[in-house]
Amino acid sequence: MRNVAIILALALLAAVATGQDEAAKSTDTVWENTSYRVKATVPAGWTQTGKEPKSRGSWVELAAFGESRSEAKLTISVQASRFPNADSMIKWQREQFEKDSGLAVLRDEVRPATKRTPKGVLFEYTYQYQRKPQHAVAAYWVHRERRYRVYATVREVGWKTIASDIRAIVKSVEFTSRAFSKEIHNYTDEAKNFRLYFPEGWTVKLPARGPRVQFTSAKRGVAVWVYTDSSTGKLDSDWTRHLRSLGDADAKIAKKTDPTRHPALGVEVGAVEYTKMIDGKLYRYRESVLTHRNVFYRVVLAAADPAFVGGVSDYEAMVKSIAFMR
Amino acid sequence: MSEVRHAATIVEVFPMRLGGEVLLDVTIRPDVEDGFPDPRPNDLLVLASGEELKIWAAPKISHPKGSVQFNVQFQAASVTEVTLEEGMAVALQPR
Numbered sequence: 001m002r003n004v005a006i007i008l009a010l011a012l013l014a015a016v017a018t019g020q021d022e023a024a025k026s027t028d029t030v031w032e033n034t035s036y037r038v039k040a041t042v043p044a045g046w047t048q049t050g051k052e053p054k055s056r057g058s059w060v061e062l063a064a065f066g067e068s069r070s071e072a073k074l075t076i077s078v079q080a081s082r083f084p085n086a087d088s089m090i091k092w093q094r095e096q097f098e099k100d101s102g103l104a105v106l107r108d109e110v111r112p113a114t115k116r117t118p119k120g121v122l123f124e125y126t127y128q129y130q131r132k133p134q135h136a137v138a139a140y141w142v143h144r145e146r147r148y149r150v151y152a153t154v155r156e157v158g159w160k161t162i163a164s165d166i167r168a169i170v171k172s173v174e175f176t177s178r179a180f181s182k183e184i185h186n187y188t189d190e191a192k193n194f195r196l197y198f199p200e201g202w203t204v205k206l207p208a209r210g211p212r213v214q215f216t217s218a219k220r221g222v223a224v225w226v227y228t229d230s231s232t233g234k235l236d237s238d239w240t241r242h243l244r245s246l247g248d249a250d251a252k253i254a255k256k257t258d259p260t261r262h263p264a265l266g267v268e269v270g271a272v273e274y275t276k277m278i279d280g281k282l283y284r285y286r287e288s289v290l291t292h293r294n295v296f297y298r299v300v301l302a303a304a305d306p307a308f309v310g311g312v313s314d315y316e317a318m319v320k321s322i323a324f325m326r
Numbered sequence: 327m328s329e330v331r332h333a334a335t336i337v338e339v340f341p342m343r344l345g346g347e348v349l350l351d352v353t354i355r356p357d358v359e360d361g362f363p364d365p366r367p368n369d370l371l372v373l374a375s376g377e378e379l380k381i382w383a384a385p386k387i388s389h390p391k392g393s394v395q396f397n398v399q400f401q402a403a404s405v406t407e408v409t410l411e412e413g414m415a416v417a418l419q420p421r
Contacts, residue, residue, distance in 0.1 A: 049338075056342065057349050057383065057399060064340075073340055097345030105345075129341045130409050138344050153341060 033062045036078055038148060041172035043165045059149065067165065070158030074150065074169060081147035086119035089142045093121055103127050111139065116174030118143050126156060135159035139170045144177065187213060192228045192295060197321035199314045215318070222303035222311030224318055231296040235259050235268045238296045242289060243272065251276050267292055284308040288319045293326065331372060331417035333357040337395055339410045350400040352410060354418070363420050365398050370419040377408055
């Protein structure tokens with residue numbers, strides 16, 4: 001029965017289509033700074049005027065763009081951040097805009113976290129420059145101890161013609177670092193007191209029976225399951241009992257690492273790799289097992305050979321990210 | 327303050343007006359490259375009208391397409407009242 005469930009789960013993997021981001025129009029230009037791993041899509045009509053990062057006061061301007069008809073200018077900048085989180089940055093930024101009497105804020109909008117950006121804030125406002133009204137947009141995000149800003153300004157007379165472009169550029173900003181994925185793809189199980197990160201491209205399912213949670217990567221054709229069971233309270237005992245159960249289930253153990261202390265978790269973690277033949281097909285498994293507060297956890301990577309190898313790196317990152325709330 | 331003035335032309339003016347931040351970023355191109363000094367904080371940018379603007383920061387020298395350009399920045403809000411436009415003749419007066 002369990003084998004059938006595994007086969008069904010793996011068959012499901014092949015059928016699941018990967019989610020794709022909205023495709024940029026062919027006339028758009030995708031700009032990316034690979035050092036900071038920040039990216040934006042710039043519509044046709046805009047040209048990049050500044051390609052080399054340059055200092056702008058306390059900011060480093062990563063890129064500058066201009067639109068010739070409206071004479072709009074837009075920059076993407078970064079600076080070291082002293083803000084511990086988005087909320088503190090948004091609060092401080094609001095205070096700055098509120099107390100600046102030289103500006104008339106038209107819109108103050110918290111931008112919720114998305115798959116690609118942390119929570120941020122956007123201000124749309126007008127001001128006088130050389131006695132002429134200007135329109136501006138400034139959007140801010142805090143990400144990995146840095147503050148990012150998209151700033152655009154245009155004469156008020158040109159605003160209407162370019163507003164949708166500016167909004168689209170702000171909306172297109174995304175952070176592509178793996179660390180960002182860690183922040184947004186966290187799976188938390190309050191009842192079983194654990195959480196872990198799962199990478200981009202993996203989907204989560206809560207099966208009715210069997211594992212506590214199932215992560216699948218359709219692209220790689222692999223699955224990761226987290227099982228929880230009652231514990232004896234000592235990993236040594238749980239570990240021995242588990243190895244015995246694997247033998248009973250006809251698993252062919254290829255490699256095992258007896259429990260050693262996990263530096264981040266502060267608990268002992270054991271690992272075992274094994275194979276099983278299911279309906280004439282070879283499946284490979286890797287498990288990390290640990291005991292915490294009388295719960296026995298098993299994080300299992302499973303795939304038909306040879307797809308297994310393609311899932312190892314993501315699996316290791318997931319195991320490394322496991323944390324307990326209590 | 328030196329009395330020597332070095333002629334230049336404004337290439338770009340970029341007002342950076344944000345909550346709590348007022349910065350005017352001006353790119354100038356020397357009319358004659360030889361002998362044109364690197365702008366420094368507290369140097370003056372002198373306009374054709376005679377107005378003198380004190381440079382707050384001169385952060386970067388750029389060399390687009392082989393020519394030399396300088397970015398100079400002004401921080402005071404009052405600078406935003408002065409007309410600075412692309413193509414305007416100015417002069418850099420070192421302190």
